[in-house]
Amino acid sequence: MKLPKLPSLPIGALKSKLPNIKGLIGRKGQAPDDQQDFDNLDYMAPTKFQKHGKWIAVFAAYGVFFLLVGGSVLYAALSADETAENLIAARPKAFISADEIVLKTEPKPEMATEGTASDGGNPTAPAGVDSAETQGPSDPDEPAGPDNFAGLMAPHPDPALIENSSLGPLPIVGNDGREPWRVYSRPSNVLETRPKIAVVISGLGINSVRTEQALALPGSVSLAFAPYSRKIDSWISAARENGHEVLLTLPMEPANFPRSDPGPFALMSTLDEEQNTRRLEWILSRTTGYVGVASYQGSGFASNPAVLRPVLANLKQRGLLYLDGKQTGASAAPQMAASLGVPIGRADIVIDANLSRAAILKQMKLAESLARANGSVIVLGHPYPVTLDRIRVWVRELADQGLALTPISGVIADRSQS
Secondary structure, eight states, rough: OOOOOOOOHHHHHHHHSSSSSHHHHGGOOOOOHHHHHOOGGGGGGGOOHHHHHHHHHHHHHHHHHHHHHHHHHHHHHTHHHHHHHHHHHHSSSOOOOOOGGOOOOOGGGGOOTTTTTOOTTTOOOOOOSHHHHHHSOOOSSSOOSTTTGGGGGGOOOOOEEEOOOSSSSSOOOOOTTTOOHHSSSSOOOOOOOOOOEEEEEEESSHHHHHHHHHSOOOOOOOOEOOOOOOOOHHHHHHHHHHOOOOEEEEEOOOOOTTTOOTTTOOOOSSOOHHHHHHHHHHTTTTSOOOEEEEEOOOOOTTOOOHHHHHHHHHHHHTTOOOEEOOOOOOOOOOHHHHHOOOOOOEEETTTTTOOSHHHHHHHHHHHHHHHHHHHHEEEEEEEOHHHHHHHHHOOOOOGGGGGEEEEEEEEHHHHOOO
């Protein structure tokens, strides 16, 4: 059988009919172009933004932070004067004039309420104290009622002893020579021959409960109030109406500053004389009717004669006394005050340096011994519950021990004359 003849095709046409084997195999083992496009993973590589994105976020956060801090500092700097004026305007002010003064008198005995403190009264015992223990020795002939000496205290403020300043009323010596430490003092018996004990409770006016307990003590106990108290005018008035002689505490730099902070407006050895004087006058302008100041902390400041001298000189010009709290044995105050003529007293005993009942009782016995040996003693305490409880009992027993409870000004006056 004869096979049909196949049509002949040109070689060029034949090549076009065959698959592109060379193209399928590729050159030198390479995949074809579509396969190369399929294996190309360059699109998965991170972009420049993705590579540096985390650093951009960090720098942006720092930028926002510094912008906020810088803005706050700039605002504080630009508004410092306005802020200071607002603070001064918000501070309580006292306006003194002769027409506004009202003489304060003591209530009549029949108006006295139960629990009112007085010399010879029987205050109600505070919580946690045995009432029999606090009553002390009973005396059927002892008169009851308010403190008789309270009505003899000079009213305050005395216009002749006031200087009106931009800070508030400041004490001054009157044109007639009268000094605030004598005018505002509690009367004491100049004919008293018994050994005298002056008790001062310092740091009052911050805790209302403790301050009220101190006000309930006999009137011969002197009270020192913190200048930061918001109710300082009310406390001073209440204390004087109960017959108490009052002082202001004077915060000063301690030796371990800044570990111990005496508070705002404290006198500092790092400040110049003008700045310390300004701070002193701010403290003195807080109220009226006080006889002087009692040092608070101050172990560093009081041992520096150069910074202490202008302060004591200022107190001398204003007719105020100074009570050294015995914060340091290196205090230059006693000798310097004596040379400047400042009436000064120094605490002989800090009764609650050790806050235990036994230690306080031991200090009380020591105070009695010193009073008998030296004629007088100054005892400093603080408004701790145990201190107030023990003093309340102790001061009512002093008369039976042959000792006289005397305000701080009375002891200082006696020592200045001897």
